[in-house]
Amino acid sequence: MTLFIQASNVHQGGGKALLLPLLAAVRQPCVVYLDERLGDVPDLDPAVKVMRFKATLPGRLKAERTLRNMATSDDLILCFGNLPPLFPSRAKVVVFLQNRYLATRASTVGMxxxxxxxxxxxRLWLGACLRAATLIVQTETMARAVELNMKRRALPMPFFPTLQPVGHKSKEPDYDFVYVASGEPHKNHRTLVEAWEILHRHGFQPTLCLTLTFDRDRELRAWVERRAQLPGLSIDMQDVSGEAEVARLLARSRAAIYPSHFESFGLPLLEAKNAGLPIIASERDYVRDLVEPVETFDPDSALSIARAVMRHLGKPMKTASIDDPVEFLRAIQADF
Known part of the structure; x- marks a missing residue:
């Protein structure tokens, strides 16, 4: 049996972080279809053959035709980039679905x-070409989303490369909180920044680092920079890439915060856990699939995020003082 790994649309982010160690683990006859943009791959077993394709429509069609012609009924195709084969295949097909936007009808407004x-x-490709393929996902939460929205069963089969131990943590970390995430709308950066503004109004100035890139997240970076001009609002941005740079940033931070609305997996949560950081995160199923946060919050509420941060810092915001009717009447007559 030959294993075919169709990954000709994977070149960055979580997909890349999972694909490279998977390729390094292959020890059998295997043909790998890769995106030309992926860059260098680790040393592979001699039985692994790599074919690269351009990230264009003709390039993808060439990859799909090649896959149709090469795979036989004795083979297994692992579709690593969310999409099943465009053409019917004689081989057994497994689709590794990692994109929550494809598994659900989540809004793409703001993209x-x-x-x-x-x-x-x-979405159209996935629905039309899935046929009899087996769907696998990373978490129970993702499996439930597939069943609810696609009316298909998905098997949770999580995997993640063994992380290297994080180096010595800084004795005086640069940041109180770090959020390792790209700038897609569901990552919820704007609500997080609004929470930092609430903290500032209450006299607190914890430092926060966001990993927004200069190119991909240019518009969001500009928005954050404008909001961060408020004196005392301590928000920094670092354009980091790769496991090593992320690990160094985590070593310079006291805690990880994660306000994302949804994830198919949530690799940064595992990286933060590996670094030994306390995690403050959305009260969402995807979080508790992977880690036990020390504090949680409603990601739709900047105030809820701010309150969770204050609880973690040991300075919870005061609750409302409730008057009885006599005190209420006395107060309104005295104040108005």
Missing amino acids: PVRTRVRINLE
Whole structure:
């Protein structure tokens, strides 16, 4: 049996972080279809053959035709980039679904037009070409989302490469909190920044680092920079990439915060756990699939996020003082 790994649309983010160690683990006859943008791959077993394709429509069609012609009924195709084979295949097909936007009808409002068009086309592709393929996902939460929205069963089969121990933590960390995430709307950066503004109004100035990139997240970075001009609002941004840079940033931080609305997996949560950081996160199922946060909050509420941060810092916000009717009448007559 030959294993075919179709990953010709994977070149960055969580997909790349999972694909590279998976390729390094292969010890059998295997043909791997890779995106030309992926860059270098680890040393692979001699039985692994790599084929690269351009990240264009003709390039993808070439990859799909090659896969159709090469795979036989004795083979297994692992579709690592969310999409099943475009053409019917004689081989057994397993689709590794990692994109929550494809598994659900989550809104794409706020994304670039090109990204929205791509997601809608991939939703059509997934629905039309899944056929008898087996769906696998990373978490129980993702499996439930697939069953609810796609009316298909998905098997939770989580895997993650063994993380290297994080180096010595800084004795005086640069940041109180770090949020390792790209700038998609569901990552919820704007509500997080609004929470920091609430903290500032209450006299607290914890430092926060966001990992927004100069190119991909240019518009959001500009928005954060404008909001962070408020004196005393301590928000920094670091353009980091790769496991090593993330590990160094975590070693310079006291805690991880994660306000994302949803995730198919949540790799940064595992990285923060590996670094020994306390985690403050959304009260969402995807979080508790992977870690036990020390504090949780409603990600739709900046005030809830701010309150969770204050609880973690040991300075919870005061609750309301409730008057009885006599005190209420006395107060309104005295104050108005």
